[in-house]
Amino acid sequence: MRSHIEALLSSKYPPDVVAALIDSYLQMQTSYAQRRWKPSELEAGFFVEAARRIIELELFGVTQPIGKPLNQFNDAEIKRYESATSGDVSFRIHLPRALWSVYNLRNKRGVGHLSPVNPNFMDATYILGSCSWVLAELIRLSSGSSPAQCQQLVDSLVQRRISLVYEDDTVKRVLDPRMPARQQVLVLLYTHAEPVSDEVLRIWVEYQHKSNFRTRVLIPLHKERLIEYRDHLCRLTARGIAEAEQLLTKVTKATLANE
Missing domain, CATH: 1.20.120 (Four Helix Bundle (Hemerythrin (Met), subunit A))
Structure with a gap:
């Protein structure tokens, strides 16, 4: 863009x-x-x-x-x-x-x-x-x-770049493997300006089961109005952006407290 x-x-x-x-x-x-x-x-x-x-x-x-x-x-x-x-x-x-x-x-x-x-x-x-x-x-x-x-x-x-996310030409990864999949989805979408397909997100999160990823992660996020999930594409809503920023603030504070 x-x-x-x-x-x-x-x-x-x-x-x-x-x-x-x-x-x-x-x-x-x-x-x-x-x-x-x-x-x-x-x-x-x-x-x-x-x-x-x-x-x-x-x-x-x-x-x-x-x-x-x-x-x-x-x-x-x-x-x-x-x-x-x-x-x-x-x-x-x-x-x-x-x-x-x-x-x-x-x-x-x-x-x-x-x-x-x-x-x-x-x-x-x-x-x-x-x-x-x-x-x-x-x-x-x-x-x-x-x-x-x-x-x-x-x-x-805007492509938001944060230290919690690794990125190269082919993939993005949340660097905390303990983070739940739904939170990883919010963080990954926060760093990406364009809508992301459900399959690309699944690969980034390394979620094994395709159907479960949709029904247990993406659809609940959509129902909570944290993402807009339509035609296999995902985008953060304003509410989702706020949720991602709150999550990242908590992670940053926890990291600083441990330094």
């Missing part, structure tokens, strides 16, 4: 800027999933720099290439964007103000500089959510798709 988003945005904007935008967003997501708040928030600074270059290209037709500094991000710069004589209102007002909020929070909360407030879950959640909206809005403005379609594209971009 990254290739689709990258091609869509690169048709209008410099490919290196688009790549930097997506790279920083994915790094934010990965660190957030690992509950590493400071790296997640720190990466937001790079995201803001890439997004500002796109805004400037839309509003003024020119921007600084990567490697050369942008103007300081302050009130005057916000007013410069707002006063542009052309460009969608999102490029002039909504996107710059969202990015400015992210930039200021990142700089004043113990991320880029010392602060009484250390990086934390609350700030990291706000920053990631804001950057997710910015990326979806850039896709909407570039493609003309609906907000729901754009957010779905952004969601499908």
